[in-house]
Every structure is written in structure tokens, then in C-alpha cells.
Amino acid sequence: MMRKRGLFFLVWIVVLLFSAQSFINGMTAIALTEDKEKNEQQLFDNEYGKASIQYQIKENHVDWQINIHKNDNKEPTRLTYSLQDVKDKAVILPTMVKDDQSSENLFEVKTDKSIADYGQVVEKEVSTAIKNDQIKFTTPVVSEVNLKISLNTKTDDKAEEVGFSKEYPITLVKANVTESTTIQSSLGSSTVESTATSSSEATKESTSGDVTNLGDADEATVDSAKKEAEKKYEETGRPQVITRSAADSLGFAGRTYANIEPQYITDNSGTYPEYSWIPDGNTNVINHQGKVGGGSSWDGITSWDGNQNNKKNSYIEYGGTRADADFAIRKYAKESTRSQGLYDVFLNIRGNVQKEITPIDIMLVVDWSGSMNDNDRIGEVKKGIDQFVNTLAASGISDKINIGYVGYSSPGYLNNTINLMPFKDAQQRIKTFTPNKASGGTFTEKALRDAQNQLSNGAKDHKKVIVLLTDGVPTFSYKPSSVKSIANAPKTLTEGEKYYADDSENTIIGQGNSSSLNGYYTYSPENGNRGNYVKNYPTAKYSENSTYVRVPNAFVATIGQAVKIKEAGTEIHSLGIQLNSDVNAGLTSEQVQNRMKQIATKSDSGVLYYETANKASGIANYFSNKAVQIIGTVSGGKVIDPIGKQFNYVTNSLEITSVAGSALIPNYTEPEKNGEIDINNLNLGKGQEIQIHYQVRINTEDENFVPDKWYQINGRTTFTPNQELPDNMVDFGVPSAKAPGTTIDLTKKWDEFDNNILGRSDLLFQVSRNEVPIGVLKITSQNEKSDDKNIWSREHVQKISAAQLPYNETIWLPKFDNQGNDFKYAISKELTELTNYESTKIDDNTWKNTKIFTPLSLKITKKDSITGSLLKGAEFAISGGDLSESTLLESIGDGTYVLPKNITLNKGKVYEVREAKSPEGYRMLNDPIRIEIDATGKVSISNKELSNANLTVSDNVITFDVPNKPKVPLPSTGGSGTWMYYLAGSLALVVVGGYLFYRSRNSKGVA
Incomplete structure (x- = not known):
């Protein structure tokens, strides 16, 4: 008898060890083989540099390495660090390891x-750089340490100041499980799971921090996750646990990707x-290149x-x-050919099938009640x-899928089941299993129970x-x-029913047409025959205080069955089809929806696996x-x-x-016009791609353009x-446009009738765009044309001032408006009054300033x-002119x-x-001066007669x-000068006589 008991006990020990090992593989951190693997934790990655720490538990000490x-x-810094035993608050004195590394x-x-x-470990000299060095040391074995690391800055002769300092609690546990050690560390505080903990204890322990299980992710993904954990810890103060395991119990849902960050200038x-x-x-758009398979370039x-x-x-590929x-x-993005300033933006997303998916068992649970005939819902189910x-x-992975089907209504009506079996065996049967006509009520609780029974009989690791x-409320349930x-x-969501059934009798109860x-x-249960009528609400024992509470409707038991299923590790995904209010139960349509949501699984990351279909056609899409x-x-x-700040979304273009x-x-x-495009619930499998x-239009009318x-x-x-990993985001490359x-x-043309330019000054002009004033432009004497002092000119001006004071040319002139229509610019007004x-x-660009005429006086200067x-x-x-009579000019007395x-x-x-x-001795002008x-x-x-009058105004x-010419004077009769006149006359007569004699001889042929 004792041998049998001992054998029985041994068997249970083996079973428990196997279960514990399975639990560890699925739920805990890095399984480290002693003396072979190390656990690494990111310390910091900032402007000073980056550091991480590794530790490995040995028989009687811990090996540490700071990278x-x-x-x-x-500026030069000095690195210091120290360790303290958290339990007894004692300083831990490290022992430096001497090897070929320079750190010692x-x-x-x-x-x-x-x-x-x-106890501090101090860098002997300040330094500007330590390149990828390793600081190795050992400490006694402890369960939890506090690591403080600092970088002290030093410039010139000043005392050292702390540039960066931070403390990191680190928990270490050595657990002997089939000669392996399980270590899990966190940033800020630690979560440690021993193989000896029960599932409930492990669940409780693991909730003390945020756990990220990276599965078998590559090193780039791990590094990225470490940085993200450091950032999240600083933001929230919550411990951030990064774990890796050979087998992820959640399958593909746990996979994360290191972001391939686009690079910009x-x-x-x-x-x-x-x-x-x-x-x-194209000349006005530029896009980011792609990266093939996470390559190095x-x-x-x-x-x-x-x-x-x-x-x-140009795809960026992951995995x-x-x-x-x-x-x-x-x-x-690319430029549109329809209009200037218009850009087409394209985003492509391509999916695939999970390559290393955990085998999966799926049970379809479909309402076959009479209301499913409405709007041919049952027909849409068949399509879906x-x-x-x-x-x-x-x-391509159907060999890893088992599937079954529970069709249900109410007792005595059409209810049928395809047992869980390999997909290839069930494929055709499931396609033809749904009836053409539905009938009966809605006994959802039993259908869920039957489906879970099928799943429970399947492989445990699936x-x-x-x-x-x-499409409706449960009209039957077991009596809680x-x-x-x-x-x-x-x-489970808390909004809806206050209670859920923890235990039920086998008695089926209900009104048949309401959840009330x-x-x-x-x-x-055999034939659905109606039995006794009970006038009052059923009651059930409230386990928290052993009192009895009223059970108002069939949701209480139905939700209770769903909770048991979720506790067993099964996910419930549900679709509510055109749900209405339940008047008899006093439930609005919103209250019905809330209770239907309580049936579905709410994941650890907060994703609710519940959807609604407001049209029957939504059923097929859901499937x-x-x-x-x-x-x-x-x-x-x-x-x-999000739409960029310099762009406007084109309405209805999405x-x-x-x-x-x-x-x-x-x-x-x-x-919205300047809002954000959000696309949710995107599901893509093998060979599927959406675009x-x-x-968008560039906002050229913005004042900062x-x-x-x-x-x-x-x-x-x-x-x-993956909606289960909302923080695991990757970046699209963002295009730019111009x-x-x-x-x-x-x-500016100047016209002064009097040629006096002293009245000129700097001028401000109003600039209009499409006849709307937008700014001011200045022109000065500095802009005088070299070949014409009466023209000031500014050409090819790119910017104008927003105001007269202060004057600052900062406003650019875009070629076209927000709709791609060319702007018309003009100098619309002279703002400076002279x-x-x-x-x-x-014209639109030319203005003329003409000096205002003032009646003129006249000044004549008489000169020799x-x-x-x-x-x-x-x-x-x-x-x-306008003079009524001739008027004498007045003499000033000096010849003017x-x-x-x-x-x-x-x-x-x-x-x-x-x-x-005329003045005496001078000839008078013969003609008037006009x-x-x-x-x-x-x-x-x-x-x-006036060849050089020197006219000025x-x-x-x-x-x-x-000017006047002097008169030529004639000599007096008998004067001394008369002989000259006689002589001149005589000479003239001789010359004329000689000339006539010469001509006479030539005409007669005399040589």
C-alpha cells in the first residue's frame, strides 16, 4: 500500500514538474543555462553615451560586466558606480577582475x-571618451542590489559636477530547475518568477511591472526594446521587464520589431x-528610400x-x-498633373502569414435562432x-489549425456540432454546415460551454x-x-452586469424571447419542453458576503460561462449583429451592447475582441x-x-x-483639413496588400511659407x-515637398518741372495680391538707375515687409495660392506722401511722382x-499768356x-x-524771346539769336x-581814320578790274 502511495506521489511530482517547466517556457523571462548565458540590462543611452550591465550567477559569487x-x-567626464545590498542597506565592495581588458x-x-x-568604483582620470570598454568585477551572491551610476563633468579648474546620475534596482534569483537558472530583471524594480510559484502567484507577481516578451526576436529588436523600456520607465516610473523565451505561449502576438528609423536632413x-x-x-517632391529585409543600408x-x-x-521590409x-x-508622394501645388500621397502596407505560429484550435459558435432569418443574416453567415x-x-499554415463548429438556438430546436478536428478534415463540412433557415431562441451559455469542452479535449499547448x-440577447441560461x-x-469589461455566475445548477431557465x-x-434539456413557471427573479449566493442577490437576466450566467472560458486561457472573439434593446429586461441597446462586450475577451493590452455589425452584410467581412x-x-x-503643418488635406480625397x-x-x-488620418483594425495575411x-495641397498662403x-x-x-502591442510602432518614411x-x-519715375530733386525721399508702397493688400515695399535713392537719375528701380524682389514700421522684408511671394491658381501681384498704392x-x-509696377506746379517768376540777365x-x-x-497787357520788367540795377x-x-x-x-553801344534783339x-x-x-541762354528753373x-553784341563804330568826317577807308576802296577796285581784264583775254584765246 505504501509503495502504491509512493508511486502515486512520484507521478504527481513528475506531472507538476512538467507543468511548471511548461509554465516557465511560456510565461517567464530568459532561461539561462548556468555558466553559459548572461542577462543584460540597458542602463542609459543619452548624450553622454550608453551603457548596459550583464550579470551571471555562479556557485558562490556573481560575475558582473558593465559595457x-x-x-x-x-566635455571630459569621470565615471563612478557603486552597489548596495537592498536587504540590509550595506555597501557591496566589488572585486575588479584582472584580464586583458584595459578597464582594470x-x-x-x-x-x-x-x-x-x-565602495565606489571610480575612473582614475576624467576622459572625453571610452570606446566600447568592459568593466568586469565580482560580488558576493545577493538577492537584490541597487546600482548607482554617475558621470561627473569637469571643465578647466572648476570642481567636478554631476552631469548624469541614476539608480537601478536589480533583482537576482537563482532557481534550480533541471540545472537551469531563471533570471528576470527590470528597470526601476524587478519581477522574479520562480519555477516553484503557482500559476496564480506568478500572475500576481508579474503584474508588478510592465512585461515585454520578445520571444525569439533578433538582437536589433532586443536593443530597441531595451531603449524603449528605459524611456517608458522614466515616463511612468513603472518597472519595465524585458523577457525572451524559446517558445512564446502567445505565439505570434508576442513578436516585436525593431523600428527601422528613416533618416532626414x-x-x-x-x-x-x-x-x-x-x-x-518631378521637381517639387522627394521621398524616402526603402530598405530590403532590414539590411544594413x-x-x-x-x-x-x-x-x-x-x-x-521603396518598401521598408520587416522580418x-x-x-x-x-x-x-x-x-x-508625387506631383499631381492636374494642378500645381497638389500632391498625391500613397501608403502601401503588405502582410503575410505568421511563419512560426503556435498551433491553434478554433471553434465557431454561431447563432441559429429564428431572428437570424431577418435580413438574411443566416445567408450572410454562410458567405462569411x-x-x-x-x-x-x-x-499555408492550415496544417497547424484545428477547427470545429457549434450551431445553436434553444432546447428542442436546431442545434448541431462539428467536433474539433484537423482543418483539412473539417474544411468542406464547415462550408456546408450552416442551415438555410434558422429557428428557436438563443441559448448562448450552453453553446459556449459546448465549444469550450471541444477545446479542452484538444492539445494543451495549442x-x-x-x-x-x-444577433440577440440570450433568452435562456442555466440557473445560477x-x-x-x-x-x-x-x-472582462466591468461596465454592464455587476455580477457573473460563478456556479450554476443544470436547470435551464428563461422567457424564450427576452433575457429578462x-x-x-x-x-x-432533452427536448426543450417548457416546465414550471416561476413568478419571481431567481436568486444566487453572493460569494463575497454569503448574502443572496437577485439575478435579473440571462446575461449573468452567460457572462459567467464566458469568464470560466477566459480563465482557462481561451480567447473569445465575438460579433454582435444588429443588436436592439431588450424592452422586457429594461435594457437599452447600449446596455445590451455593454453586456455582449463582457462576453468577449479583453486582452492584457486592453484590446477588446468584440465588434458590431450594423448591417447583415458586415457578417461576411467579420469572418x-x-x-x-x-x-x-x-x-x-x-x-x-498626421497632415503636415504646411499642408492642407483635400476633402474627400481619401x-x-x-x-x-x-x-x-x-x-x-x-x-479634418489639417487633421490626422487614422486607419484602425487593419488585418493582412499572406499576399494581401492595401494602398x-x-x-494634399501645400499651404502657400501661410505667412511663414x-x-x-x-x-x-x-x-x-x-x-x-499588432493591436496587442500598441507601443511597438514602426515608421513610414515621410516625403517632403516644396x-x-x-x-x-x-x-519709380520722377518728374520735376523745375529740375529741383531736393524734394525726393525714400518711399513706401503697398503691395497687393489679387487686389488684397499683403505688405509693404520700400524704394530709395540707392535704387537710382545709373543711366537715368529720374528713375528708381527695384527688380526681382522676392520678399516684402509685413508693415511700414518696423520695416523688415520677411514675407515671401509664393507663385500660386492654396488652390494652385497663380497669384497676381501689384504695387497698388504709394503710402508715402511727399x-x-x-x-x-x-501700371501694376510703375508709379510716377510729378512735382506740383507753382506759378513762376522771371529773371533775365543781360550780358556782353x-x-x-x-x-x-x-x-x-x-x-x-494770361497777361492783359504788356509789362516792363523791373531792373535790379546790376544787369538783371x-x-x-x-x-x-x-x-x-x-x-x-x-x-x-538795349544798353548803349549794343545791338538790340530783332525778335522777341518766346x-x-x-x-x-x-x-x-x-x-x-540766343544760342546759349543758360535756361534754368x-x-x-x-x-x-x-547776350548782346556791341555795335561797330564809324569814324568822323575828316578824321584821321578816313585814309584807311579810301585805301581799302581803291584796293577793291584794282582787284575787281584785274579780274575782269583776265576773263576778257581768256575768252579771246589769249594764253
């Missing part, structure tokens, strides 16, 4: 207990991709045509290459199941999933005998989506694509299409492939034509003659000045010279 890399772009020579341990630095020309390509024929393709049907170029990639993403099966069949479809608070239900139990019948969601690499994926593999299009909403397309500057079309655009500017010219000038617009000396004694009279003060000359008139008397003042005030004079006075 340190200083950045050489900071660089650091020293402070061993003097009398100093405050006792920001300089004077804007922000744009560092590794880029430009669509053929970008693809190097710098140009292609940007055809949206191209499914080869493999080309068709083997887990998923691939691409984003690019057909698509569901076809998707699984084409996945993932278990129930897919539930129902005890209930618990919904707050204690795992993976305010008066109910009992039913036979197709669910199949992909279960086996695809993109499961409940999400795209976040469209999503399947470009490969009949991918299902998720529901989406139209974004998101929309248009700069022509020919690269602006990013979007903000950071991310893709989350738009040209234009210039404006300004010409005294004595009149401003006139010649030979010597230039002033002559007195002349008289001048002016007439014509002016108009009387009460007389002026006006524009548009012609005057004549006649010399009435003075013409035209309509602009310009003055001209004419007289054939200054200070409103017309001034010119009248």
Missing part, C-alpha cells in the same frame, strides 16, 4: 571605510530624407516613375525579404464562413479561440447558484477579417498619419483599395502591426556776348531784370519777352541770359 561607451562630443587599469575601488566614497533648404528618391519628371534607388501600381520599389517579409510598408475557411486554406456570432463581482472577472428573468419558465487577424502578421493594425490578395478594407473616417491614397523650401508632407507616420515663389518689380509731388500709377559782363540800361517787356512781384507766369501758356531798349510753359510746367525758350524762377 560602457562615452560620446566624445561632451582605468578604474579603482575606494576601500577606505572612513571616507564617504567607500534639416538645413537651410528645409527638411527632407537623407536617403531619397524623386519620381521621374537603404536600397539606393534614387528615381522611378512613382506609378501607384508598382509593388516592388524577412520580399515575399518572405512579415510585413512591408511604403510611403511616397465560406470566406473564413478559404482564407485559412490559402494561408492556442484556443472561440469565434461567437449572435452563486455569483461574484464582475470586478474580479479576468479579461422577471418571471421565467424551466425547460427540459474574413477574423481569419486574417488570427493567422496574419498584421492583426488589428493601425496607421497614424481612399483605401486592395492592391493584392483581396485584402479587406477597414472602416475609416474623413480627416491608402489621398491628396518660404518658396523652394522642403516641408515634410506629414508628421511622424507610424504603423502598429513650391516655387515669384518676384515683383517696382519702378509735399509738392503728385503720385500717379502708370563777348566778355560776359553784366549790362545795365536795357528794358524788357513781357506780354501774352525781373517780373514785378504781383505778376507770375502759369503753365499751359506762351509768353513773349521783347527787348524794348517762353513756353507746357501743361506739366516744363519751360522752354526760343529765339534764333529753380525756386520757382525762370532764369536765362540775353
Whole structure:
């Protein structure tokens, strides 16, 4: 008897050990074989550099290694660190390891207990860089230590200051399980799971921090996760546990990806991709290159045509290459041919089937009640199941899938089951299993129980999933005998029912047409015959305080069955089809929805596996989506694509299409003008790809717009492939675009009738765009043309000032508006008012300032034509124009003659000045001097005897010279000079006589 008991006990020990080992493989951290593997934890990665720590538990000590890399772009720093035993608060004195590493020579341990630095490991000299060094040391075995690490800065002769300092609690546990050690560390605090803990204890322990299980992820993914954990710990203060295991109990749902970060350049020309390509024929858009299979470099393709049907170029691939990639993403833009400033944006997302999926058991649980005939819901179910099966069949992993089907209504009506079996055996049966006609009530609780019984009989290491479809409230349930608070239900929403059934009798109860139990019948489980009627609500024992509470409806027991299923590790995915209110139960449609949601699984990451179909046609889509969601690499994926600040979304341009593999299009909403495009619940499997397309226009009308500057079309655009890992986002490459500017010219013409330019000054002009004032432009004497001082000109002006004061040319001139229409710029108004000038617009870019005419006076200077000396004694009279009579000019007495003060000359008139008397000994002008003042005030004079009159108009006075020639004097009769006249006359007679004699002889032939 004792031997049997001993054997029985031994068997149970083996079973428990096997179960514990399975639990460890699925739920704990890194399984480290003693003396062979190390656990590594990220310490920091910042502007000072980066560091991590490794530790390995040995028989009687712990081996430690700090990996340190200083950045050489900071001032000199000194690295120090120390360890403290958390349990007894004692300083741990490390022992440095001497090997071929240089770190032992660089650091020293402070061993003097009398100093405050006792136990610290200190870098002997400050340094600007330590490149990938390893600091190795040992400590006694402890369960939990506090590591403090600091970088002290030192410049010149100043004392050292702490530049960076942080403490890291680290928990170490050595557990002997089949000669292996399980170690799990966290940032901030630690979660340690021993193989001896029960499942409930392990669950409780693991919730003390945020756990990220990386499965068999590659090193790049692990490094990225460490950095993300460090960041998250700093933000939340919650412990961040990073674990890895050979087998992930959640299968593909636990896989994370290291983000392949696009790289950008920001300089004077804007922000744009560092590794880029430009669509053929485009000049105003630039896109980020792709990366094949997570390679070490970008693809190097710098140009292609940007055809949206191209499914080869510029993808960033994750988890493999080309068709083997887990998923691939691409984003690019190209210029529209329809309008300037319009850009087409394309995002492609391609999925795949999970390569290393945990074998999965699926039970379809489908409502066959009479209401499923409405709107041919049962017909849509048949279509949906057909698509569901076809998707699984084409996945390439159907050999890892078992499937079954529970069709249910109410006792005595149509209820049937296909037992769980390999997919290939069930495939055709499931396609034809759904009836053409439905009938009866809704006994959801029993259907869920039957499905779970099927799953419980399957392999223990398979993932278990129930897919539930129902169009109404449960109208039957088992009678609850005890209930618990919904707050204690795992993976269940709390909003809805307050209690769930913890235990039930085998008695079937219900009204048959409502979930209400305010008066109910009992039913036979064999044939569904109605039994006794009970007038009141049933009651059940509340386990928390042993009181009895009223059970208001069939949801209590149905949710209770769902909770038991979830506690067993099965996921429940459910679809509520056109759900209405339950009037008899006093439940609105929203309250019904909340209770249906309580049946579904709420995952640890907060994802609720519940959806609604407001139309019967949504049933088929749900099935197709669910199949992909279960086996695809993109499961409940999400795209976040914010519109860039310099761009406007074109209303109603968003469209999503399947470009490969009949991918299902998720529901989406139209974004705001400057909003964000959010695509949720994206499911993509093998060979499936969607394309998101929309248009944006560059906002050239923004006051901060700069022509020919690269602006990013979007903000950071991310893709989350798995809804269960909402923080595991990867980046699309973000394209940039630009738009040209234009210039404006300004010409200022000056016209002074008096040629006096002293009244000129700097001028401000109003600049208008499409007849709307937008700014100010200045022109100054610095802009005077070299060949014409009467023209100021500014050409090809790119910027104007926003205001007159302060004047600062900062406003650029875009070529076109937000709709792609060319702007029309004009100099619309002269803002500076000049005294004595009149401003006139010649054209959109030319203005003329004409000096305002002032009636003129006249000043004539009488001069000797030979010597230039002033002559007195002349008289001048002016007439014509608007003068009523001839008027003598007044002599000043020095040879100048002016108009009387009460007389002026006006524009548009012609005057004549006649010399009435000349100075003695001088000849008088024969003709009058004509003075013409035209309509602009310009003055001209004419007289054939005045070749150089020196005409000027200054200070409103017309001034010119009248030179006079002296008269030739004749000698007196009998004077001494008469002989000269006689001599000259005689000589003239001789010359003339000789000439005539000579001609006479020649005419007669005399030689």
C-alpha cells in the first residue's frame, strides 16, 4: 500500500514538474543555462553615451560586466558606480577582475571605510571618451542590489559636477530547475518568477511591472526594446521587464520589431530624407528610400516613375525579404498633373502569414435562432464562413489549425456540432454546415460551454479561440447558484452586469424571447419542453458576503460561462449583429451592447475582441477579417498619419483599395483639413496588400511659407502591426515637398518741372495680391538707375515687409495660392506722401511722382556776348499768356531784370519777352524771346539769336541770359581814320578790274 502511495506521489511530482517547466517556457523571462548565458540590462543611452550591465550567477559569487561607451562630443567626464545590498542597506565592495581588458587599469575601488566614497568604483582620470570598454568585477551572491551610476563633468579648474546620475534596482534569483537558472530583471524594480510559484502567484507577481516578451526576436529588436523600456520607465516610473523565451505561449502576438528609423536632413533648404528618391519628371517632391529585409543600408534607388501600381520599389521590409517579409510598408508622394501645388500621397502596407505560429484550435459558435432569418443574416453567415475557411486554406499554415463548429438556438430546436478536428478534415463540412433557415431562441451559455469542452479535449499547448456570432440577447441560461463581482472577472469589461455566475445548477431557465428573468419558465434539456413557471427573479449566493442577490437576466450566467472560458486561457472573439434593446429586461441597446462586450475577451493590452455589425452584410467581412487577424502578421493594425503643418488635406480625397490578395478594407473616417488620418483594425495575411491614397495641397498662403523650401508632407507616420502591442510602432518614411515663389518689380519715375530733386525721399508702397493688400515695399535713392537719375528701380524682389514700421522684408511671394491658381501681384498704392509731388500709377509696377506746379517768376540777365559782363540800361517787356497787357520788367540795377512781384507766369501758356531798349553801344534783339510753359510746367525758350541762354528753373524762377553784341563804330568826317577807308576802296577796285581784264583775254584765246 505504501509503495502504491509512493508511486502515486512520484507521478504527481513528475506531472507538476512538467507543468511548471511548461509554465516557465511560456510565461517567464530568459532561461539561462548556468555558466553559459548572461542577462543584460540597458542602463542609459543619452548624450553622454550608453551603457548596459550583464550579470551571471555562479556557485558562490556573481560575475558582473558593465559595457560602457562615452560620446566624445561632451566635455571630459569621470565615471563612478557603486552597489548596495537592498536587504540590509550595506555597501557591496566589488572585486575588479584582472584580464586583458584595459578597464582594470582605468578604474579603482575606494576601500577606505572612513571616507564617504567607500565602495565606489571610480575612473582614475576624467576622459572625453571610452570606446566600447568592459568593466568586469565580482560580488558576493545577493538577492537584490541597487546600482548607482554617475558621470561627473569637469571643465578647466572648476570642481567636478554631476552631469548624469541614476539608480537601478536589480533583482537576482537563482532557481534550480533541471540545472537551469531563471533570471528576470527590470528597470526601476524587478519581477522574479520562480519555477516553484503557482500559476496564480506568478500572475500576481508579474503584474508588478510592465512585461515585454520578445520571444525569439533578433538582437536589433532586443536593443530597441531595451531603449524603449528605459524611456517608458522614466515616463511612468513603472518597472519595465524585458523577457525572451524559446517558445512564446502567445505565439505570434508576442513578436516585436525593431523600428527601422528613416533618416532626414534639416538645413537651410528645409527638411527632407537623407536617403531619397524623386519620381521621374518631378521637381517639387522627394521621398524616402526603402530598405530590403532590414539590411544594413537603404536600397539606393534614387528615381522611378512613382506609378501607384508598382509593388516592388521603396518598401521598408520587416522580418524577412520580399515575399518572405512579415510585413512591408511604403510611403511616397508625387506631383499631381492636374494642378500645381497638389500632391498625391500613397501608403502601401503588405502582410503575410505568421511563419512560426503556435498551433491553434478554433471553434465557431454561431447563432441559429429564428431572428437570424431577418435580413438574411443566416445567408450572410454562410458567405462569411465560406470566406473564413478559404482564407485559412490559402494561408499555408492550415496544417497547424484545428477547427470545429457549434450551431445553436434553444432546447428542442436546431442545434448541431462539428467536433474539433484537423482543418483539412473539417474544411468542406464547415462550408456546408450552416442551415438555410434558422429557428428557436438563443441559448448562448450552453453553446459556449459546448465549444469550450471541444477545446479542452484538444492539445494543451495549442492556442484556443472561440469565434461567437449572435444577433440577440440570450433568452435562456442555466440557473445560477452563486455569483461574484464582475470586478474580479479576468479579461472582462466591468461596465454592464455587476455580477457573473460563478456556479450554476443544470436547470435551464428563461422567457424564450427576452433575457429578462422577471418571471421565467424551466425547460427540459432533452427536448426543450417548457416546465414550471416561476413568478419571481431567481436568486444566487453572493460569494463575497454569503448574502443572496437577485439575478435579473440571462446575461449573468452567460457572462459567467464566458469568464470560466477566459480563465482557462481561451480567447473569445465575438460579433454582435444588429443588436436592439431588450424592452422586457429594461435594457437599452447600449446596455445590451455593454453586456455582449463582457462576453468577449479583453486582452492584457486592453484590446477588446468584440465588434458590431450594423448591417447583415458586415457578417461576411467579420469572418474574413477574423481569419486574417488570427493567422496574419498584421492583426488589428493601425496607421497614424498626421497632415503636415504646411499642408492642407483635400476633402474627400481619401481612399483605401486592395492592391493584392483581396485584402479587406477597414472602416475609416474623413480627416479634418489639417487633421490626422487614422486607419484602425487593419488585418493582412499572406499576399494581401492595401494602398491608402489621398491628396494634399501645400499651404502657400501661410505667412511663414518660404518658396523652394522642403516641408515634410506629414508628421511622424507610424504603423502598429499588432493591436496587442500598441507601443511597438514602426515608421513610414515621410516625403517632403516644396513650391516655387515669384518676384515683383517696382519702378519709380520722377518728374520735376523745375529740375529741383531736393524734394525726393525714400518711399513706401503697398503691395497687393489679387487686389488684397499683403505688405509693404520700400524704394530709395540707392535704387537710382545709373543711366537715368529720374528713375528708381527695384527688380526681382522676392520678399516684402509685413508693415511700414518696423520695416523688415520677411514675407515671401509664393507663385500660386492654396488652390494652385497663380497669384497676381501689384504695387497698388504709394503710402508715402511727399509735399509738392503728385503720385500717379502708370501700371501694376510703375508709379510716377510729378512735382506740383507753382506759378513762376522771371529773371533775365543781360550780358556782353563777348566778355560776359553784366549790362545795365536795357528794358524788357513781357506780354501774352494770361497777361492783359504788356509789362516792363523791373531792373535790379546790376544787369538783371525781373517780373514785378504781383505778376507770375502759369503753365499751359506762351509768353513773349521783347527787348524794348538795349544798353548803349549794343545791338538790340530783332525778335522777341518766346517762353513756353507746357501743361506739366516744363519751360522752354526760343529765339534764333540766343544760342546759349543758360535756361534754368529753380525756386520757382525762370532764369536765362540775353547776350548782346556791341555795335561797330564809324569814324568822323575828316578824321584821321578816313585814309584807311579810301585805301581799302581803291584796293577793291584794282582787284575787281584785274579780274575782269583776265576773263576778257581768256575768252579771246589769249594764253
